[in-house]
Amino acid sequence: MKKNILCIGAGYVGGPTMAMIALKCPDRRITVVDINAARIAAWNSSELPIYEPGLDEVVAQCRGRNLFFSTDVEKGIVESDIIFVSVNTPTKTFGRGAGCAADLQYWEQTARQIRRCAKSDKIVVEKSTLPVRTATAMTRILSAERTEVHFEVLSNPEFLAEGTAIEDLRHPDRVLVGGGDTPEGRAAVAELVDIYAAWVPRERILTTNVWSSELSKLTANAFLAQRVSSINAISELCEATGADVDEVSRAIGMDSRIGPKFIKAGVGFGGSCFKKDILNLVYLCETYGLTQAAAYWRGVVAFNDHQQERFVSRILRAMFNTVAGKRVALFGFAFKADTGDTRESPAIAIARMLCEERASVVVTDPKALPAVARDLADCADRVTVEPDPYKAAEGADCIAVTTDWKVFRDLDYDRIYASMRKPAFLFDGRNLLDREALFKTGFNVYSVGRSPLTHLD
Numbered sequence: 001m002k003k004n005i006l007c008i009g010a011g012y013v014g015g016p017t018m019a020m021i022a023l024k025c026p027d028r029r030i031t032v033v034d035i036n037a038a039r040i041a042a043w044n045s046s047e048l049p050i051y052e053p054g055l056d057e058v059v060a061q062c063r064g065r066n067l068f069f070s071t072d073v074e075k076g077i078v079e080s081d082i083i084f085v086s087v088n089t090p091t092k093t094f095g096r097g098a099g100c101a102a103d104l105q106y107w108e109q110t111a112r113q114i115r116r117c118a119k120s121d122k123i124v125v126e127k128s129t130l131p132v133r134t135a136t137a138m139t140r141i142l143s144a145e146r147t148e149v150h151f152e153v154l155s156n157p158e159f160l161a162e163g164t165a166i167e168d169l170r171h172p173d174r175v176l177v178g179g180g181d182t183p184e185g186r187a188a189v190a191e192l193v194d195i196y197a198a199w200v201p202r203e204r205i206l207t208t209n210v211w212s213s214e215l216s217k218l219t220a221n222a223f224l225a226q227r228v229s230s231i232n233a234i235s236e237l238c239e240a241t242g243a244d245v246d247e248v249s250r251a252i253g254m255d256s257r258i259g260p261k262f263i264k265a266g267v268g269f270g271g272s273c274f275k276k277d278i279l280n281l282v283y284l285c286e287t288y289g290l291t292q293a294a295a296y297w298r299g300v301v302a303f304n305d306h307q308q309e310r311f312v313s314r315i316l317r318a319m320f321n322t323v324a325g326k327r328v329a330l331f332g333f334a335f336k337a338d339t340g341d342t343r344e345s346p347a348i349a350i351a352r353m354l355c356e357e358r359a360s361v362v363v364t365d366p367k368a369l370p371a372v373a374r375d376l377a378d379c380a381d382r383v384t385v386e387p388d389p390y391k392a393a394e395g396a397d398c399i400a401v402t403t404d405w406k407v408f409r410d411l412d413y414d415r416i417y418a419s420m421r422k423p424a425f426l427f428d429g430r431n432l433l434d435r436e437a438l439f440k441t442g443f444n445v446y447s448v449g450r451s452p453l454t455h456l457d
């Protein structure tokens with residue numbers, strides 16, 4: 001009998017990952033549980049709680065066959081042998097390490113619940129991104145009080161990116177499994193490797209010790225984010241000197257040692273992972289007294305904030321130092337294309353700064369509009385939403401592109417220009433659009449890291 005799998009936490013990580021395991025391992029029974037009943041109801045409906053290309057099809061194929069969604073966490077624990085934990089671990093907002101360390105309360109509640117309910121041995125797999133050495137803490141919580149049940153804790157970080165989650169899960173660059181160097185540890189690692197080996201070539205499945213696995217996840221995200229901040233720092237220099245950041249990216253990306261990915265300048269990185277994981281790394285470094293290392297990584301986040309502020313400063317400067325009373329059409333609210341997720345989206349900070357300048361902000365986005373009221377609750381009187389980008393731009397003084405949705409590239413900008421107030425400005429925060437064509441249409445065009453094309457002087 002193949003072992004039953006449970007996943008605690010039906011979010012962006014747990015849902016798609018379990019759907020892929022269910023698809024590739026039809027002989028295993030997989031249950032995904034969450035305390036959020038609305039989320040579970042959505043997973044059981046035709047309107048899944050998250051938008052991810054290709055996810056609907058995978059869920060439709062497996063749900064009710066070997067993939068189940070439920071709110072009964074206790075029953076799930078009792079009936080499973082392998083438990084993935086993918087509850088949220090946001091940045092702490094209170095107490096020691098606030099704004100930096102991970103808030104582990106949900107994670108610890110889960111560990112305690114597993115201990116309370118388990119009646120047989122379990123392999124517990126950390127899927128959520130966690131600070132290094134969390135597995136020790138988990139092992140301690142799990143083994144406190146009881147001795148008859150054995151828990152083996154593994155680290156198996158998820159590297160999927162939103163918008164491409166299904167592709168990333170189907171063809172991962174690597175799968176990382178960290179485990180203890182004991183007979184039980186090695187056996188548990190083998191169990192988990194066996195699951196992934198159903199579709200991932202063995203040479204892409206790496207096994208390491210637990211700490212290396214935990215730290216590799218933080219390091220991967222820190223490196224990726226650092227590349228984005230590095231190119232954004234160069235974009236500032238390009239704007240000052242007349243170089244073109246996209247040309248620089250292309251030139252450096254052809255160096256096989258650097259490579260072409262994650263060097264696209266823009267309004268800065270967003271998403272639930274990059275900032276959180278770097279701050280986690282900073283906190284770890286500080287905990288060990290490594291102040292230089294902490295400052296180095298903190299700089300990556302600081303530059304990201306600066307890039308967003310810079311984008312708004314440029315809007316202000318170009319529009320005669322005021323946007324008060326002006327209508328700004330914000331094209332994009334999600335933190336990247338092909339997702340409805342807005343966690344840490346640069347568009348939030350940008351919209352807020354524009355509201356502080358008393359602009360009237362109209363947000364359009366193909367998937368993320370439901371999040372606007374929550375994310376911009378503090379400036380609700382200045383913000384409206386409009387699903388149709390043409391209507392959003394009607395009567396606007398400027399368009400600010402904040403998400404790289406393909407649909408924005410395919411719009412009729414002659415029609416949009418005709419409906420806007422003049423002079424019409426376009427600030428392309430993602431270097432998504434054809435700026436020469438926009439300039440010919442009549443727009444004053446400001447792309448990131450490039451000289452502006454304007455009709456003003």
Ligand code: UDX
Pocket residue numbers: 158159160161162163221224228261262263264265266267268269270271272273274335336337
């Ligand atoms: C990231 C990691 O890529 C993934 O491996 C990890 O599991 C979770 O965190 P995600 O946050 O979903 O994934 O998206 P990602 O594609 O990494 O983009 C993050 C942010 O960086 C987005 O806001 C994106 O627009 C921005 N970005 C990315 C750039 O501005 N320029 C780039 O060249 C690449």
Ligand code: ADP
Pocket residue numbers: 008009010011012013014033034035036039073086087088089106107109110128272
């Ligand atoms: P991620 O992007 O890491 O997947 P999400 O916030 O999308 O994060 O998902 C985490 C999920 O974990 C949420 O749906 C939340 O309700 C769930 N969760 C948090 N604590 C618990 C818990 N103790 N038991 C079950 N589910 C939990």
